[in-house]
Amino acid sequence: MIRAIALDDEPPALRVLAHFCQQVDFIDLQKTFTRTDEALKYLEQFPVDLLFLDINMPSMSGIDFYKVIGSTSANESQPLMVIFTTAYAEFAVEGFTLNAVDYLLKPFTFDRFLQAANKAADLYRWQQRSDKASEAYLYVRADYSLHKIALADILFIEGLDDYVKIHLRTDKDGRNQASVPRPLVARMTLKVMMERLPNHEFCRVHRSYIVPLTRIEAIRNKTILVAGHEIPIGSSYEADLLNRLGQ
Template sequence: MKCIIVDDEPLALDLLEDNLSRIPFITNVGRCKNAFEAIQAIHEHQPDLIFLDIQMPGLDGMSFVKSLSQPPLIVFVTAHKQYSLESYDLNALDYLVKPVSFERFFKACNKAQEWHQLRKRVTTAELVSGEENAKADFMMVHIDYSLVKVSFKEILFVEGLKDYVKIFLQNAPKPLVTRMNLKAVEEALPSPDFSRIHRSYIVALDKIDALRKNALVIKGHELPLGESFRERVDNYFKLK
């Protein structure tokens, strides 16, 4: 597993390098003193993980992560506690507050290794087309600081909310909320078991309890049925 370290303080970089030298499963491939050097290191080394300071001259750590279209795993290492909530919004793997003990650092590294291995195992479930994904029966979603396995058969419907989705499950008191767009969810779900019924909704077709002119019902939830998606639903039930 490859990582780079990013901090504007040389002593902080030295400490990260020293700690990483004691971690056998992570190889440090880049030492960067600002976000611009980090961008170059990402292009050159394609790291799996970044240990990243937040307050840096030029481009701060938060803005740097936002600028990445497909960021690696991110562990923030900072002297400031107040950015932890924002780090959650950026799907950071962990948030370490300086000074960081080796025990706490090692815990973050273990978590990164687990995520890295899990990502390799579930890439197919997350990224392949619906047709290919029929071979899998689950997908992994990012909830808080964990990857959560979601079985397709448990999904009732998915609601898109800009950059987030709500995944409604059978026998769950409340939906799972994760930072993901609806198109990515649609590509991960197997077809024809799931279908978009509206620009904001994807449903499990076998979970539909009632079908109306401009809506359908799943477990008491009435969902809008867009005219352009009606034919897909009708074809599934052979109601044309």
């Protein structure tokens, strides 16, 4: 059972969320709040797994609130899941940079709510199956070696016929981390690579590109900006990407 609370300065919106949560059997909405200070005090005493969070609130924005609470979750080894709710679509990309599970644009239907809830359930199950490590890794064979790559280090993945080029971040001073080459080129198709990645974190956006959702900085004119790189959005992948971003 996923333990959850909801924070929204509009009581009618909280009533809708409470009603929807009652219709699924895997979310226990323990409490609702209209004030950020009360929600923060509650979380300090009773950590939960999932937070339904409005963005546009008078005293503190939902995004700022989420940054304040950090990883206050029932499972200390896993970050608190958040589903942002708001009437303003322009906050979607910023929300996803904070590892949001989903983004519900008001007014949303039960079907749209259920889609977001199922994403949270999938992530929750994946977290429970994990080995409780603080960071997830991917093992890739390249240059006659088996390389251990932190998923958090991946900027984007580029497909080159039967090869993939994994673009990785570097240390703040520009040096490569450990012994993994930057970028790393491995003999593998993009389709196989996508099957090895957690679906809730990575999205195929073009026949030649996969991007981590949390690395998306902006989207403009069917182009994604990731760490100074411009990545095209393929027409057959655009709908799925926008759906993943709650659009």
